[in-house]
Amino acid sequence: MDRQRHLVRGASARDRSRPADAGQGRGLGRREFLRYAAAGATVLGAGSALAACGGSSSSPGPGGSATAGKPKRGGTLTLGAQGGASNDNLDAHNPLTNADYPRIFALYSALVTLDTNAKVVNVLADEITSNKDATVWTVKIKSGVETHKGKTFGAKDVLYSLRRISNAKTPFPGAAVLTPLDLQNARVLNATTLQLPCKTPFSTFVDSLIDPFCLMVPEGYDPKSPDGTGPFMYKSFTPGVRSEFPRHPNYFENGKPYADDLIITDIPDEQSQVNALLGGQVNLINFLSSDSLAALQNGAVNVVISKTGGWNPITMRVDMAPFSDVRVRQAMKLIIDRPQMLDLVFGGHGRIGNDVFGYYDPLYDHSLPQRHQDIEQAKSLLKAAGHENLTVTLTTSAGIGQGIVKTAQVFAQQAKAAGVTVNVNAVTASTWFGQDYLKVPFGQDYWFYLPYLVNVPQVTIPGGAFNTPHYDNPAYTSLYKQALATTDESLKADLAHQMQKIDYNDGGLIIPYFPPVIDATAKNVHGVVQSPSFPISNYDWASIWID
Amino acid sequence: MAQMALEGAAVTRRRWRDDHPILWLAVSRTLFGLLTLLAVSVIVFAATTVLPGNAAKAILGQTATPARVRALELQLNLDHSVWYQYWAWLTGVLRGNFGISYAARIPAWQVVGPRLANSAVLVALAGVIGTVIGVGLGALAAVRRGGRADDTLAVVSLGVTSLPEFVVGIALVIVFATTFWHVLPAVSLVPPGSTAWENPSVLVLPGVTLVIVIVPYILRMTRAATIEALESDYFENARLKGLSPRRLLLVHALPNAIPPVVQVIGLNLLYLAGGIVVVETLFAFPGIGQGLVNAVDDRDVPVIQLTVLLLAAFYVFVNILSDVVSLLASPRRRLPRS
Numbered sequence: 088m089d090r091q092r093h094l095v096r097g098a099s100a101r102d103r104s105r106p107a108d109a110g111q112g113r114g115l116g117r118r119e120f121l122r123y124a125a126a127g128a129t130v131l132g133a134g135s136a137l138a139a140c141g142g143s144s145s146s147p148g149p150g151g152s153a154t155a156g157k158p159k160r161g162g163t164l165t166l167g168a169q170g171g172a173s174n175d176n177l178d179a180h181n182p183l184t185n186a187d188y189p190r191i192f193a194l195y196s197a198l199v200t201l202d203t204n205a206k207v208v209n210v211l212a213d214e215i216t217s218n219k220d221a222t223v224w225t226v227k228i229k230s231g232v233e234t235h236k237g238k239t240f241g242a243k244d245v246l247y248s249l250r251r252i253s254n255a256k257t258p259f260p261g262a263a264v265l266t267p268l269d270l271q272n273a274r275v276l277n278a279t280t281l282q283l284p285c286k287t288p289f290s291t292f293v294d295s296l297i298d299p300f301c302l303m304v305p306e307g308y309d310p311k312s313p314d315g316t317g318p319f320m321y322k323s324f325t326p327g328v329r330s331e332f333p334r335h336p337n338y339f340e341n342g343k344p345y346a347d348d349l350i351i352t353d354i355p356d357e358q359s360q361v362n363a364l365l366g367g368q369v370n371l372i373n374f375l376s377s378d379s380l381a382a383l384q385n386g387a388v389n390v391v392i393s394k395t396g397g398w399n400p401i402t403m404r405v406d407m408a409p410f411s412d413v414r415v416r417q418a419m420k421l422i423i424d425r426p427q428m429l430d431l432v433f434g435g436h437g438r439i440g441n442d443v444f445g446y447y448d449p450l451y452d453h454s455l456p457q458r459h460q461d462i463e464q465a466k467s468l469l470k471a472a473g474h475e476n477l478t479v480t481l482t483t484s485a486g487i488g489q490g491i492v493k494t495a496q497v498f499a500q501q502a503k504a505a506g507v508t509v510n511v512n513a514v515t516a517s518t519w520f521g522q523d524y525l526k527v528p529f530g531q532d533y534w535f536y537l538p539y540l541v542n543v544p545q546v547t548i549p550g551g552a553f554n555t556p557h558y559d560n561p562a563y564t565s566l567y568k569q570a571l572a573t574t575d576e577s578l579k580a581d582l583a584h585q586m587q588k589i590d591y592n593d594g595g596l597i598i599p600y601f602p603p604v605i606d607a608t609a610k611n612v613h614g615v616v617q618s619p620s621f622p623i624s625n626y627d628w629a630s631i632w633i634d
Numbered sequence: 635m636a637q638m639a640l641e642g643a644a645v646t647r648r649r650w651r652d653d654h655p656i657l658w659l660a661v662s663r664t665l666f667g668l669l670t671l672l673a674v675s676v677i678v679f680a681a682t683t684v685l686p687g688n689a690a691k692a693i694l695g696q697t698a699t700p701a702r703v704r705a706l707e708l709q710l711n712l713d714h715s716v717w718y719q720y721w722a723w724l725t726g727v728l729r730g731n732f733g734i735s736y737a738a739r740i741p742a743w744q745v746v747g748p749r750l751a752n753s754a755v756l757v758a759l760a761g762v763i764g765t766v767i768g769v770g771l772g773a774l775a776a777v778r779r780g781g782r783a784d785d786t787l788a789v790v791s792l793g794v795t796s797l798p799e800f801v802v803g804i805a806l807v808i809v810f811a812t813t814f815w816h817v818l819p820a821v822s823l824v825p826p827g828s829t830a831w832e833n834p835s836v837l838v839l840p841g842v843t844l845v846i847v848i849v850p851y852i853l854r855m856t857r858a859a860t861i862e863a864l865e866s867d868y869f870e871n872a873r874l875k876g877l878s879p880r881r882l883l884l885v886h887a888l889p890n891a892i893p894p895v896v897q898v899i900g901l902n903l904l905y906l907a908g909g910i911v912v913v914e915t916l917f918a919f920p921g922i923g924q925g926l927v928n929a930v931d932d933r934d935v936p937v938i939q940l941t942v943l944l945l946a947a948f949y950v951f952v953n954i955l956s957d958v959v960s961l962l963a964s965p966r967r968r969l970p971r972s
Contacts, residue, residue, distance in 0.1 A: 325826030366820035
C-alpha cells in the first residue's frame with residue numbers, strides 16, 4: 088500500500104554548450120526533432136511496443152517514435168497520475184511526490200532539457216557558453232518569452248530562479264547541482280544575457296541544468312499563485328486529488344501546446360489507473376509495472392515502454408563489514424543473473440546494467456565488459472575474503488520505487504547458489520526514509536537518468552547528499568575534480584572512463600538493470616514517445632495531441 | 635446513622651438504575667465511550683511517535699537533507715517534546731481546534747471533513763440498502779424455509795460471503811466499467827470542491843460492492859432469528875387464531891427477530907467504517923479510509939488523530955445505539971425491574 092515516491096535527485100555537470108557542439112545538441116529543438124521523428128514513426132500499440140523493446144540495444148538512445156499524422160489542436164489531456172499524496176505541491180523547485188513532476192513540467196520550463204534521444208537541447212536557453220577553464224558561464228536566453236501572467240521572461244528571472252533554488256537558509260534540492268556557482272557575483276548583462284562566475288571550475292554546468300529541480304520561474308514567484316513559462320497555466324489544484332491547467336496561449340513555441348486543457352488527477356492504485364484508462368475516464372496513465380501489460384494489451388489502448396537511463400542500485404556501504412572488503416563487493420556483483428532478474432522483475436523490459444550509471448551519457452563507457460553471473464568466482468572471492476556462507480540483511484522498501492522489493496527477493500534467491508544467505512527486510516516507506524535510508528549497510532535506491540558527471544557528486548563523492556555506499560576514494564574524487572576543470576571533451580571522456588572503471592571494479596553500487604518506464608494512453612492520444620527518463624515523453628506536455 | 639445513610643444512597647442509586655435501564659445504559663456507555671476515545675488518542679499518538687523518523691522526514695522523502703528536515707521540523711513544531719506535542723494537541727481539541735495537517739498545511743478538519751462526508755454518504759447508502767435487502771431476503775428465506783428460494787439464497791449468500799470485497803469490486807468493474815460495458819465510472823473521481831452525492835454515478839460501484847459484502851450476513855441472521863420466532867409457541871398460538879400470514883410475519887415474527895438482527899446490522903456498520911478502506915482504494919474513492927492511509931504514510935499526526943477519533947466515536951456510537959435499540963425491542967429487559 089505504500090505510495091511510491093521515486094524522487095529524482097539532481098547533481099552537477101559537463102559542457103555541451105561549447106560552440107563546437109552547437110550543431111549536434113543545441114541546434115536541434117525539440118519541435119524539429121519530433122518532426123523528423125514523426126517521419127519514420129510507428130504507432131506504438133501494445134504489441135509493437137513489446138516487439139520494439141525485444142530488439143537489440145546497440146544504439147545508446149532510447150529511440151523516439153512519434154505517432155504519424157499532423158498534430159491537431161484542442162481536446163483535454165487527462166492524466167491518472169500515480170504517486171500523489173496530500174503533500175503534493177506546485178512549487179517549481181520543491182517537488183515531493185511523483186504526481187508533482189507532471190505538474191511542474193506543465194507549468195514551468197527549463198533552460199535545457201533532454202530530447203527523446205537523451206541529448207541535451209535548449210528550451211528557454213538560446214546559447215550557453217563558458218570561458219576555457221569553465222569558471223565563467225554566459226547564459227543567453229530566447230527573447231520574447233511570455234509568462235502566464237503576461238510578464239516578459241528575461242535574464243533577471245533566470246538569476247532569480249537560480250538564487251531561489253540555492254538560497255542559504257533552506258536550499259531546495261536543486262542547490263546540490265549548482266554549488267560551484269558564485270551567484271552573489273552574477274551579473275545581468277542585458278535583458279536576455281546573464282553572466283555566472285563560478286567558485287570552482289564547473290564544466291558540467293549545462294548538463295546540470297537538466298536536473299528536474301532547476302526549472303525557471305519569474306521574479307517575485309509565489310507558489311500559491313504560480314506563474315511560469317510552461318505550456319499550461321495554473322487554474323486550480325487540490326493536493327492529493329486533482330489539478331486543472333488550461334493552455335498557455337502565448338507559449339513560446341508557436342502552435343504549441345496542442346491540447347486546450349491538462350487535467351492531472353491522482354490515482355494512488357495501479358489497478359485503478361488501468362481501470363480508469365480502460366473505462367475512458369482518463370486518457371493517459373503513468374508509472375505502470377509490467378503486471379498491468381496483459382490487461383492493457385487486451386484493451387483498445389496504446390502502451391509505450393521506454394528503456395530509460397534511470398537506475399535502481401543495490402547499495403553496499405564500503406565503510407562497513409563485510410562490504411569494506413572489495414572482494415565481497417565483487418562477489419555480490421557476480422552473484423546476480425541479470426537477464427533473469429530483469430525477466431522476473433520487469434517482464435524482460437528495460438535493459439541489463441553493468442554497475443555503472445549515466446547510461447545515455449556520451450561519456451558512458453560501453454567498452455567495459457558486460458558482467459555476467461559467475462557463481463564459482465563469487466564463491467572463491469568470498470572464500471579468499473574469509474566470508475564463506477555469508478549471511479547479510481538487505482533492507483528494502485516498496486516506497487523506494489517500482490519493482491524494488493521484487494529485485495531484492497530475486498537477489499536473495501540467486502545468492503543461494505553461492506552459499507550467501509540474504510535476509511530481505513522490507514520496511515514501510517516512512518520507516519525507510521525516516522530511519523534506514525543512507526544508514527543501512529546493504530540497501531536499495533532509485534534514480535531517474537542524469538548525465539554521469541552530474542550524478543557523481545551526489546552519489547559517489549564524500550559529502551554527496553545521496554552517497555548510499557559512503558564511497559570515499561581519493562583517486563576517484565581527484566579524477567572528478569579534474570573532469571570538472573576541463574572543457575576538452577576527449578580529456579573529459581578519458582577521465583570519466585577512468586572513474587567508471589573504478590565504479591565497475593571497486594564501487595559499492597550494484598546496478599543490475601536500467602528499469603523501463605511503462606505508460607499507456609487512449610488510442611486517440613498522439614505524440615507520446617519513448618523517453619530517456621520520465622514517463623509520458625519526459626512530460627513534454629506541449630507536444631501531445633488528441634484527434 | 636451513617637450506615638443507614640449509606641444504605642439509603644445505595645438503594646437510591648440502584649433504584650434509579652433499575653427505573654431507567656435504557657437511560658442508564660446510554661449515559662454510562664457514553665461516559666465509558668469518552669474515556670475510550672481519550673485512551674485511543676493516547677495510544678495513536680504513542681504509536682505515531684514510536685515509529686521511526688517523523689513527519690518532516692516522511693514528507694520530504696528522499697529529498698530530506700538535514701537542513702531541509704530541520705527547517706520543516708521547526709515549521710511543524712516537531713522540535714518540542716512528545717508530551718508537549720500531545721498536550722498542545724489535546725488542549726486544542728478541547729477548544730475545538732484539531733490542529734494543522736503536517737502534509738497539506740491546512741487545518742486537519744478541512745482535510746478530513748470533505749472525505750468524511752463522502753465516506754458517510756457511501757456507508758449510509760450501503761448500510762440502508764444492504765439492510766433493507768438483507769432483512770427482506772432473510773424474512774423471505776425464513777418463510778419459505780426448505781423451499782427452492784431458500785436453498786438458492788443459502789448457496790448464493792454462502793458463495794458471496796467467501797469472496798473478499800476487492801474480488802467483488804474488480805468483478806463489477808470488469809462487467810460495468812471496462813471490459814463488457816462502459817456504463818459506470820471504473821474509478822470514483824470526484825472533482826475537488828464537489829461531493830460524492832453531487833456525482834452520484836461514482837457511488838454506484840463502490841456502493842454495490844459494499845452492499846454485496848454485507849447482505850449475506852444480515853440475510854442469514856434475519857433468517858435464523860425469524861425461523862426461531864416462527865417456531866415459538868406464541869407464534870403457533872397466533873397462527874391457530876387464524877391471523878393472516880402477512881400479519882403473522884410482520885407483527886408477530888419479525889419484531890422478535892429484531893434484537894439479534896440489530897446487533898448484526900450494527901456489526902456490519904462497524905465493518906463498513908473500517909472495511910471501506912479496501913473499497914475506497916480500489917475505486918480511488920476520496921473517502922476517509924483512503925485519507926487515513928495517506929496520512930499514515932506521511933506521518934501526518936493531526937490528520938491521523940482526527941480520523942481515528944472520528945472512527946472510534948462512530949464505533950462507540952453504533953455500539954450504544956444497537957444496544958439501546960435491542961433493549962427497546964425486548965420488552966422483558968426494557969421495563970423497570972420490580
